[in-house]
Amino acid sequence: MKNSLIIILVFIAGVLLGTQHLLSDFLARVDMILYALYGLLFLVGIDIGSNPSAWLTIKKLNLKIVLVPVSIALGSLLGAAMVSPFFANVSWGDGFAIGAGFGYYSLSSIIITQIKGDALGVIALLANLSREIFTLLFASLLARFLGKLAPIAAGGATAMDTTLPVIARFSGKDYAIIAFFSGIVLTVLVPFLVPLFLSLG
Amino acid sequence: MWYIFLFLVAGVFVGFLFRRKENLLLIATKTTTLAVIVLIFFLGVSVGDNRAVMSMLGTLGWQALVFSFGSIFGSILLSGAVYLLFFRGIHEK
Incomplete structure (x- = not known):
């Protein structure tokens, strides 16, 4: 929760500064955000490549456990694609890309903003951020009424870090391991899937 | 868009090569957090500056x-x- 609050505050601070239009020329002239995005992706890659648990979980692949992130990813993509026809400003490919954020709001919104502009980036940021907040608030209800995998599904990519504590508490220790695995798989997929769906239209 | 995959995959290789250099990896993690905060801030600035989006x-x-x-x-x-x-x-x- 603390991290999502920091992100919201930083974003709002940016918006407030932006409304003063002091940096308009700077934004138009400098492609700094693009270079920063490349730098961030390089760092995200280092994180993935050096993560021993990511490689270990791949070695211990178990079909039943693999079905967890696969079903979460498919459900997330289909759910987002089903609502996108209601909005004229969001194409189906863009809808898939928002769904492919899997709750990893920082990276997905930054990529989407850079490729498709501010409006879609804002939707991606708020949609994926609220996914994390929703999971933190309702993990206990989800686990009790919709099954032990439901909080893991709602948490998406965040199930490996920020929402893992509430999942462990309400789904149980056995499911915490599944949550961690699922979160890692979804986190790794985000930087690959989001640009892919954006390029589809 | 291909640059996105290029930088990502380059990072995965570098991360795998340096996977035992924990000091370097800690720096990478801290830089990532900082980069995310800076980028989200400029995402906000860009949104605030964009009258169409603000409306x-x-x-x-x-x-x-x-x-x-x-x-x-x-x-x-x-x-x-x-x-x-x-x-x-x-x-x-």
């Missing part, structure tokens, strides 16, 4: 909530099917 911020926020519910609902539904088929009764104690 429809309420609509975008509402759409974001619909997308959030769509993807949460879809993923709970499909993983629920996986749970009923493969998990129920096995991990319960």
